[in-house]
Amino acid sequence: MRQVNIGSASKFADPGRKVVACERFEVAVFKLDGEFFAYLNQCPHMGGPACQGKMIAKVEEIIAEDRTSKGMMFSKTKMHVVCPWHGYEFDIRTGVHPGNPRAQLRKIKIAVSGDDVIIELPDVGEHAKQRAEPT
Numbered sequence: 001m002r003q004v005n006i007g008s009a010s011k012f013a014d015p016g017r018k019v020v021a022c023e024r025f026e027v028a029v030f031k032l033d034g035e036f037f038a039y040l041n042q043c044p045h046m047g048g049p050a051c052q053g054k055m056i057a058k059v060e061e062i063i064a065e066d067r068t069s070k071g072m073m074f075s076k077t078k079m080h081v082v083c084p085w086h087g088y089e090f091d092i093r094t095g096v097h098p099g100n101p102r103a104q105l106r107k108i109k110i111a112v113s114g115d116d117v118i119i120e121l122p123d124v125g126e127h128a129k130q131r132a133e134p135t
């Protein structure tokens with residue numbers, strides 16, 4: 001595994017996203033409420049650029065005590081990214097699809113050292129293995 005400095009933490013928009021190409025990988029780095037998250041930019045559905053889609057608040061249905069729907073609203077705490085190919089959504093904080101926990105973005109280790117945002121690239125062999133296992 002190799003560490004790569006992808007830039008200054010203080011210059012990152014919040015909420016924000018940056019997709020970087022490092023060797024054979026495309027990695028998406030997100031910043032939400034001061035926290036950083038990173039994933040391979042590869043959708044578990046069919047390999048699309050999942051992390052380059054729209055960033056939107058999760059849509060939640062409000063259920064009353066009598067189990068009737070009171071309509072939909074945007075979450076105040078959960079943010080999703082929507083794969084531009086077929087619309088799978090992933091929680092930016094976890095990388096998990098809200099309706100299918102088996103569909104997950106591949107996490108990339110990330111840390112902030114001083115003001116530097118550092119990601120840790122996986123081994124090339126691991127990347128090839130992931131590509132062979134769509135959900």
Ligand code: FES
Pocket residue numbers: 043044045046047048049050083084085086087088
């Ligand atoms: S490739 Fe992402 S939803 Fe199909």
